[in-house]
Amino acid sequence: MYKTNPCPPFASVSSVVALFALFFVFVAVCSAQAPSASDWTQFRGNARLTGVAAGALPSTLSLHWTYEAGDAIESSPAIADGLVFVGSAGGDLLAIDLASGKLRWKYATGSTIGESSPAVAKGVVFIGDLGGTLHAVQVRDGSRLWSFKTGGEVKSSPTIANDVVLIGSYDMHLYALDALTGKLRWKLPTNGPVHATPAVVAGVVYITGCDENFRGVRLSDGRALFRIPTGAYTGASPVLDGGKAYFGTFNYEVLAVDLHARKIVWEYRNPEHQFPFYSSAVVLDGR
Numbered sequence: 001m002y003k004t005n006p007c008p009p010f011a012s013v014s015s016v017v018a019l020f021a022l023f024f025v026f027v028a029v030c031s032a033q034a035p036s037a038s039d040w041t042q043f044r045g046n047a048r049l050t051g052v053a054a055g056a057l058p059s060t061l062s063l064h065w066t067y068e069a070g071d072a073i074e075s076s077p078a079i080a081d082g083l084v085f086v087g088s089a090g091g092d093l094l095a096i097d098l099a100s101g102k103l104r105w106k107y108a109t110g111s112t113i114g115e116s117s118p119a120v121a122k123g124v125v126f127i128g129d130l131g132g133t134l135h136a137v138q139v140r141d142g143s144r145l146w147s148f149k150t151g152g153e154v155k156s157s158p159t160i161a162n163d164v165v166l167i168g169s170y171d172m173h174l175y176a177l178d179a180l181t182g183k184l185r186w187k188l189p190t191n192g193p194v195h196a197t198p199a200v201v202a203g204v205v206y207i208t209g210c211d212e213n214f215r216g217v218r219l220s221d222g223r224a225l226f227r228i229p230t231g232a233y234t235g236a237s238p239v240l241d242g243g244k245a246y247f248g249t250f251n252y253e254v255l256a257v258d259l260h261a262r263k264i265v266w267e268y269r270n271p272e273h274q275f276p277f278y279s280s281a282v283v284l285d286g287r
Contacts (some may be wrong), residue, residue, distance in 0.1 A: 040079040042119035043157035044280060047200040048240040051282040069094060075113065075157070081119035081139055087113030087127050093135070095125075095142060103226060105142030109124040109135055117157040119165070121179060126165055128154030134167050134175075136182055146182030150175060152193065157237075161200040168194025174207055176222055186222030190215070196237040196280075199245070206259070208234035208247050209221030214257055226262045230255060233274070249279020 011286040044051040071090035078085045083104060093107040111131030118127040123139045130153045136145040152170030159166045164185060170193040178183040192211030199206045204222045204225065205217040210233050216225040232251030239246045244265070245257040254268040256275060 006248075007082045010045045023102060039081075039120075040077070041121065042078055042159060043076055043117040043197050044239075047161045049159075049197060049237050049280060050198045050239055050241060050284070051280065052263050052284050067094075067096050067101050067103070068155045075117040078118040078120050078125070080125075081123075083139065085118040085120060085125050085127075087116065087118060087129075089113065091129065093118065093125065093127050093137060093142075095139070099126070106161060107135070107144070109133065114153070115155040115157075119158040119160050121160045122163075124179065126158040126160070126167075126179075128156065128158065128167055128169075130154065130172070133181075134158065134165070134177065134218070136165075136179070148175070148177055148182050148184070155195050157197040159198045159200055159205075161205075162203075164206060164219060166198045166200070168196060168207065168209075168224050170194070172211075174198060174205070174217065176205075176219070188215075188217055188222055188224065192233075196247075199238045199240045201240045204259075206238050206245055207238060208236065208238050210234070214238065214245065214247070214255075216262070228257060228262065228264065230264075233276075235278055237280040239281045239283050242286060246281045246283060248279070248281065250276040252276065254281065 069088045071088040073088055075087050082098050084098055087093050089112055091109045096105040097104055109129045111129040114130045116128035118125050124145055125137050125139055128134045132150045132152050132154055134148045138145055150169035150171050154169050156168030163179045165179045167175050172190050172192055174188040174194050190209050190211050192209050194209050196208045203219045205207050205219050207215050212230050212232055214228045214230050218225055230249055232249035234249045236248045243259050248254045254273055255264050255268045258265045
């Protein structure tokens with residue numbers, strides 16, 4: 001049986017508006033140099049969640065602009081089509097001009113946007129809210145394309161692969177929706193809230209969860225391929241690189257899973273770090 005109070009409370013980072021501006025300094029400079037290569041279209045940049053940008057940073061950073069959102073920002077921005085997309089605690093999805101920092105449009109979700117970061121594909125931006133709804137919004141004018149209601153809070157960020165939008169919910173399910181219509185393709189039940197963002201490679205969806213399992217699911221039909229017990233709650237999202245998945249747990253460790261052998265191949269613990277790993281890893285050049 002799954003434990004009551006499934007995941008210990010996640011750290012709430014009530015990011016003030018200024019923090020969004022500081023983060024933008026990093027991403028905007030990359031994008032200004034190579035917009036097509038450096039678009040950051042979803043949480044951690046791509047469906048493998050590697051967290052690595054394609055653009056090169058200049059030797060000196062300078063503030064390009066700031067935008068007063070008026071509410072806390074807990075998630076990360078996405079960059080695409082010359083716009084910066086970010087959600088606020090007031091429930092607004094904002095589209096801000098990348099060059100000028102001026103607001104193009106805002107879309108009201110009707111709820112609070114927490115840790116769910118926007119994702120953009122084919123002229124549509126997707127974001128979840130704490131009311132349990134995933135919203136699909138037209139990039140061109142901020143009008144609603146569709147919305148899908150889950151049974152719990154959505155803190156997971158959407159991942160897009162092969163015209164499918166994947167999202168986790170605190171109703172203990174992973175959902176796969178048609179990106180164009182919002183129709184349910186499939187849903188996978190788990191034994192705890194799905195806090196983390198799913199990662200995808202080679203037609204397989206990988207997800208960590210508060211039920212102490214790491215799962216592989218076939219993207220096309222939602223068939224469960226494997227389940228590996230991790231021995232701890234996991235709020236961090238998996239990072240996929242070189243045939244392995246990497247993620248931290250609430251047991252103060254980082255795990256590496258061989259995706260072909262479907263087993264944990266190593267564990268890392270820092271004796272000086274006795275806190276859960278909330279953040280997701282960054283993988284570059286095998287490190």
